Amino acid sequence: MPWGLLEGLLGHACPGCGGRLDAPLLCTRCRAGLRALAAGDAVYLGLYGRVGGVARALKYRRRFGLAPLLAEPLALGVRERGWKLAGVTAVPTLLPRLLLRGYNPPELLAKEVARLLGLPYRRVLRRVRYAPSQPTRGRGRAYLPQDLFAPQAQVAGAWLLVDDVLTSGATFLRAKGALLEAGASRVYGAFLAVRDPGALGPYR
Ligand SMILES: [Zn+2]
Numbered sequence: 001m002p003w004g005l006l007e008g009l010l011g012h013a014c015p016g017c018g019g020r021l022d023a024p025l026l027c028t029r030c031r032a033g034l035r036a037l038a039a040g041d042a043v044y045l046g047l048y049g050r051v052g053g054v055a056r057a058l059k060y061r062r063r064f065g066l067a068p069l070l071a072e073p074l075a076l077g078v079r080e081r082g083w084k085l086a087g088v089t090a091v092p093t094l095l096p097r098l099l100l101r102g103y104n105p106p107e108l109l110a111k112e113v114a115r116l117l118g119l120p121y122r123r124v125l126r127r128v129r130y131a132p133s134q135p136t137r138g139r140g141r142a143y144l145p146q147d148l149f150a151p152q153a154q155v156a157g158a159w160l161l162v163d164d165v166l167t168s169g170a171t172f173l174r175a176k177g178a179l180l181e182a183g184a185s186r187v188y189g190a191f192l193a194v195r196d197p198g199a200l201g202p203y204r
Helices: 003-010 028-033 048-060 066-081 095-101 105-117 139-143 170-181 197-203
Strands: 037-039 042-047 085-090 125-127 149-151 158-166 186-194
Touching: 037 066, 042 048, 042 066, 042 197, 048 066, 048 105, 048 158, 048 186, 066 105, 066 186, 085 105, 105 158, 105 186, 125 170, 149 170, 158 170, 170 186, 186 197
Parallel strands: 042 186, 085 158, 158 186
Antiparallel strands: 037 042, 125 149
16 A cells, blocks of 8 residues: 555554654554553553653544553553452543543543453543643642532442543542542542643552
């Protein structure tokens, strides 16, 4: 197949490194470089500066095929941690946003992670409202409303809560709180990208 046609099918640049795509969706070098890092009760693929491109491609550019590729190292990382999990869920988005975008990136990822781990995926939480913009640090964090999420199901045992990008950690902590309220005995985290390593503090 001529490269021009192939490029048309594959997209122009690798979302991981900006280089030429030699495989669908993500170049072979970026694929080989995907590894889960661990910090306490969380696993993630890297800091935003390194893996933000793939997170954005999944979130804004409808590259659904990236979800299984990115879920694989995350699931491996979770398995290596030896956490005894009852199930996997995702940080939910607001319904209008879900309808607009047609999918929730953390959920795509969470479903793949659940499949790879042989665990059930469930929508345990619903998003009650959206937070204003999320400052990564500073006073703004304190203003994030408490009731962003509410349980919509009862669960038991330890659960894995998946999000695509961990920004300040405040949103994740709200979702974690709602998951504990739903009955989870412990909540672990899995993220694609972490913006502020300081946000991993609670997971160390
Ligand atoms: Zn690449």
